[in-house]
Amino acid sequence: YRHHRPQTFAEIDGQSHISDTLLPPLESGKIAHAYLFSGPRGTGKTSTARIFAKAINCKNNTSSHESGKTAKFGEPCNKCENCLAIADGRYLDVIEIDAASNRGIDEIRDLREKINLAPMTGKYKVYIIDEAHQLTSEAFNALLKTLEEPPAHAVFILATTEAHKIPATILSRVQKFDFGKAARGQIEEKLKRVVKKENAKISDESLSLISKLAEGSYRDAEVLLEKVVSANASPKDSEVAKILGYGKSEDLLSLLDLLLLKKTKEAIFWFGSYLEKGGHPKVFLENFIELLREVLLLKVGALSEKESSLAPENFTKLSTFSSQINHEKLSSW
Numbered sequence: 001y002r003h004h005r006p007q008t009f010a011e012i013d014g015q016s017h018i019s020d021t022l023l024p025p026l027e028s029g030k031i032a033h034a035y036l037f038s039g040p041r042g043t044g045k046t047s048t049a050r051i052f053a054k055a056i057n058c059k060n061n062t063s064s065h066e067s068g069k070t071a072k073f074g075e076p077c078n079k080c081e082n083c084l085a086i087a088d089g090r091y092l093d094v095i096e097i098d099a100a101s102n103r104g105i106d107e108i109r110d111l112r113e114k115i116n117l118a119p120m121t122g123k124y125k126v127y128i129i130d131e132a133h134q135l136t137s138e139a140f141n142a143l144l145k146t147l148e149e150p151p152a153h154a155v156f157i158l159a160t161t162e163a164h165k166i167p168a169t170i171l172s173r174v175q176k177f178d179f180g181k182a183a184r185g186q187i188e189e190k191l192k193r194v195v196k197k198e199n200a201k202i203s204d205e206s207l208s209l210i211s212k213l214a215e216g217s218y219r220d221a222e223v224l225l226e227k228v229v230s231a232n233a234s235p236k237d238s239e240v241a242k243i244l245g246y247g248k249s250e251d252l253l254s255l256l257d258l259l260l261l262k263k264t265k266e267a268i269f270w271f272g273s274y275l276e277k278g279g280h281p282k283v284f285l286e287n288f289i290e291l292l293r294e295v296l297l298l299k300v301g302a303l304s305e306k307e308s309s310l311a312p313e314n315f316t317k318l319s320t321f322s323s324q325i326n327h328e329k330l331s332s333w
Contacts, residue, residue, distance in 0.1 A: 001222035004194050005047050007087060008075045012044050012051070013218060014186040018177050022048075026055055026073040031124075032175045034147050034156040036132075038163035039179025042217030045159040048179075049128045050086060052157065053094045057082045057122030082122050093119040093126065099139075100131040108135070108142040115146060115154050125154050132158035133165035140167050147173045181216035184208070190218055191225055200233045206240040213244060213283070245280035252291050253317050260324055291318075298322040 006012045009019040018037075025031065035052075037045040054076035055061070060083075061073055076083045085091035097107065111127065119125050129135070135143065147156065147170065158174065160166060188204070188211045195202050202225075210228070214221035228235060228243050235243070251274075258267040274284060297303035299322050305315045 001219045001226070004197070004222060006044065007051065007054075007078050009048070009051055009055075010075065012048055013190050014182045015044050015048070015179055018044075018048060018179060021177065022052065023074070026052075029072045031056060031073070031155065033150045033154065034174040035158070036163065036166065036171070036174040036176045037157060037159045037179060038176060039161070040181045040216055041161055042214075042219030042221075043179040043182060044218065045179055046128065046130060049126075049157040049159060050094070051076060053091075053124075053126040053128070053155075054078070054083045054086045056124050056126070056155065057086065057091075057093065057119075059083075091122070093122045093124065094128065095125070096128045096130065098130050099134045103134045103136055103139060105136065105138040105142050108139045108146075112142065112146050116151050119153055123153070127154065127156045129156065129158045131160060133160045133162040137167075140170060144169050144173070182214075182218055183216075184211045187211040187214055187216075187218060187221045191221055194222065194225060198229060198233075200229050202228065202235065202240065203237055206235070206237050209237075209240060209244065213286075242278065245278055245283045252288055253314055253321070255288070256291065256295075256321055260321065294318060295322050295325060299325075 009023055012019055035049075037048060039045055055073050058073070058076045059080035060077035078084070078087065082091065086094050089096075095111075097111070115125065115127075144167075146154075150156070156174070158166070158170075163171075163176070163178075188207050191207045191210060192204075195207070206228070207225075210221055210224045213224060224244060228240050231243050232239060255267060255270050258270060271284075275281070294303055294308055295318060298319060308315050308318070
């Protein structure tokens, strides 16, 4: 996922509303001193923050370095010394702070002491505070003082998965951008591009499975894909499912059949066998709940064979199960 991290606003998948909102002010030279990027994990918050840092420090953005004129910015060139250094994580004027492990007032005090120093090579110092919601109350209060009167060369970008934990006093001093959870189709398209660049051969069905397990996170999907490709660059669908600990739909249907017939002992043996084959309890639970969800949708007439994730023959079995389970039983499960 680090190798295929987006390097421009245009490359950020599934967040066009963010790019379309950030670029116009940049192009007109209007830069706020503080931003808050909020959204689920793996949706591009930190990547966008780094792209923003490159955009306002890019050396090939000549208009930003013309003296006596209003600075204007845009997409980073990704070729100049500043862009390359930021991409490699060795640019001294981009300071990344992990609030999950540096959440105290001492770290923010250190930031306040050094923030007034002019940038060493670029036009702006950019402070990226990841998992910002984990800062302590004292640290937030110290940060607030800096946000109230920041030096002209400083830009803050706070990234968080839990925006509701950010104090109102901080929220009132930042521009907030909400990153959306990635749709399964968007993740599949990204994985297809990655597979092509890596010269791997993975079927669309397997990529669909990876996209499903990623639960809306591009990063999680790329990590799962890396796990598969590192084992076999041209795996069969059955191998992908095994590597990811994913049970086949027909196997889950057989378990559902055992439960309907009240064969408790056989169901326990089934689960034991699943674990012995390398299955993961969390993956099993998610898959089984998804199966029960399809049964429920089928019962209320909100699911067709085309919309189901099951093969036609398995959808027929599911229809049979749906007629055998009442709403109360399904809800209790």
